[in-house]
Amino acid sequence: MSDPRQAVHFADLGLNEPLCEALAELAYSVPTPVQIEAIPAVLAGRDLMAAAQTGTGKTGGFALPLLHRLSGDPIQVQPNSVKVLVLVPTRELAEQVHASFQAYGRYLVLRTYAAYGGVSINPQMMALRKGVDVLVATPGRLLDLHRQNAVKLGQVQTLVLDEADRMLDLGFSRELDAVFAALPKRLQTLLFSATFSEAIRTMAAALLVQPLSVEVSRPNSTVGKIRQWLVPVDKKKKAALFCHLLKNRRWGQVLVFVKTRKGAEQLVALLQDKRIAADAIHGDKAQASRQRALDCFKAGEVQVLVATDVAARGLDIEALPQVVNFDLPIVAEDYIHRIGRTGRAGAEGEAISLVCADEVTQLVAIENLIGQLIAREEEPGFEPAHRVPQTQLAVGAIKKPKKPKAAKVGGKGTPGNWVGFDSGPAPDRRRGSGARPGGRKKSSPAGR
Secondary structure: OHHHHHHOOOHOOOHHHHHHHHHHOOOOOOOOOOHHHHHHHHHOOEEEEEEOOOOOOOHHHHHHHHHHHHHHOOOOOOOOEEEEEEOOHHHHHHHHHHHHHHHHHOOOOOOOOOOOOOOOHHHHHHHHOOOOEEEEHHHHHHHHHHHHHOOOOOOEEEEEEEOOHHHHHHHOOOHHHHHHHOOOOOOOOEEEEEOOOOOHHHHHHOOOOOOOOEEOOOOOOOOOOEEEEEEEEHHHHHHHHHHHHHHHHOOEEEEEEOOHHHHHHHHHHHHHHHHOOOEEEEOOOOHHHHHHHHHHOOOOOOOEEEOOHHHHOOOOOOOOOEEOOOOOOOOOOOHHHOOOOOOOOOOOEEEEEEOOHHHHHHHHHHHHHHHOOOOOOOOOOOOOOOOOOOOOOOOOOOOOOOOOOOOOOOOOOOOOOOOOOOOOHHHHHHHOOOOOOOOOOOOOOOOO
């Protein structure tokens, strides 16, 4: 039997012409599996619980059908009110989801907005006065706005919880309960996430009514085109090993995940001393600085972006070849979201973990979560004095890892303007990354 998805296009799913035109301009012609399942259900007004790997089009799965429905709704949004509320765990994800709504809805007469903490609340209060069709918000800032009567929730028709498991991980359970209590009793609720814990399923049972369940891949699986391997190393030699791999394997842009904010700043300082354009994203940085670092990374002005897990979800970077786990995450599920920043939209990617002996507990948890052992490759000259114990899966057959392919030296996409390792002028640390202060394109938070 042939796969029915082969003949499916966005127009076949019932989306209107302005949306299809915008998608064509964005070079999106064929919907992803999660979109094929989700879009008709959302258009029909059903509650939905969808699980899919990161980078598989979850945002389009809810944004496209909701924009379609809003464009045909004759009822105008009231002052300080919202029709569609999208809750997300981080500022970065709020910006990304809002940008998707703007891009898809470029030919629709709708107002969208993103609200989150870390910036002044006054401009957000002003922007919400006329009401918005779509509000993407973090739970804490939404409640701040609600308490000051800057946003009213009585007109909400649809609630979207994007990365709900991450919101619970970050301690937003009380805020979520407060938001749920302020919403209308009857509304459409959509849960989209890469993983669903038991806590999420319990919350879904209380919120959703006869939901359609969509799982387009095995829960907690990782994208097949991501080559995963690890290098055993002593903790004190991790920074030297990373610099060695960066130079000898001639990596292009790299997203590096570390455990602490202090660790992020220390690694950035080391890279800048070696004349590598680097910057950091973590919770101690102001939102403007975080966005500037991300913009410079996307523009190719920064080669290495070092991030804590605040950036594990919500970063959408095209053609990112490598993700490096400088430190393994404490929560095993975060490994999936970290490495999901590469290998997006069908592209190949590489995920490398630098693992020391005292991280073996996290390694075991990650390998059992993804159902496979991660291939090991010792780097000559960096063999650890404290050996990383061999691991095995707790249940089921052990899948022997394939030997990772050797990285291409000087591969495609390595810009010639990335100097470093003592060549060229040292970057100006006062600006964090050596990037020029001007020339960045400012994105307006308000939609059309």
